[in-house]
Amino acid sequence: MSTSSKGGQRCLMIDPATAIMAAGAAFNAIKKGCQIGRDLEGMAGDLGRWSKAISDFDFAAKRVENPKWYQNFGSVEQQAMDLFVQKKQRENMRDDLRKMISETLGPSAWQELIKMENEIRQKQKDAQYKRIERKETIIAWCAGLVLFLICVGALFGFVWVAVKR
Numbered sequence: 001m002s003t004s005s006k007g008g009q010r011c012l013m014i015d016p017a018t019a020i021m022a023a024g025a026a027f028n029a030i031k032k033g034c035q036i037g038r039d040l041e042g043m044a045g046d047l048g049r050w051s052k053a054i055s056d057f058d059f060a061a062k063r064v065e066n067p068k069w070y071q072n073f074g075s076v077e078q079q080a081m082d083l084f085v086q087k088k089q090r091e092n093m094r095d096d097l098r099k100m101i102s103e104t105l106g107p108s109a110w111q112e113l114i115k116m117e118n119e120i121r122q123k124q125k126d127a128q129y130k131r132i133e134r135k136e137t138i139i140a141w142c143a144g145l146v147l148f149l150i151c152v153g154a155l156f157g158f159v160w161v162a163v164k165r
Contacts, residue, residue: 014056016060016061016086017082017086019054020053020090023050023054023093024093026046026047029046029049030043030046030047030097030100031096034100034101034105037104044116047113048120051120051121054090054093054117055124056124057086059129059132061083061086064079064083097113101113
């Protein structure tokens with residue numbers, strides 16, 4: 001995930017591999033917290049990081065599965081294999097997390113986590129992802145406009161050459 005700061009705002013270019021690695025790091029911190037008996041509130045930061053990374057992964061995976069017309073991510077077969085493996089990692093982490101939290105903190109703690117996750121996901125979707133999608137839309141329109149102007153220029157060039165003959 002590369003970041004750049006522009007005018008106080010943070011621009012994120014999310015890729016599935018980086019997001020799943022971030023989720024794995026947060027998951028390991030949660031696992032360690034469960035092993036030493038920390039309560040859910042004490043692990044809120046780690047849970048938030050994990051939830052954000054999973055949300056970033058889902059968003060990035062959606063972008064890879066449905067790329068814009070001007071994007072090229074490489075080999076389709078490699079993309080499919082990478083995304084499949086990463087999705088399986090995500091599923092395994094989520095299942096392990098559910099088991100750990102339910103066993104150590106009780107089933108109600110898992111429901112509490114689901115609630116927190118949904119709140120974080122909604123906030124991200126409303127703010128950060130809309131900015132990214134807006135930026136991609138602007139790029140697509142600009143690229144389309146440039147292509148249109150080139151075509152119109154070529155058309156006028158052909159007409160001008162035809163008139164001169």
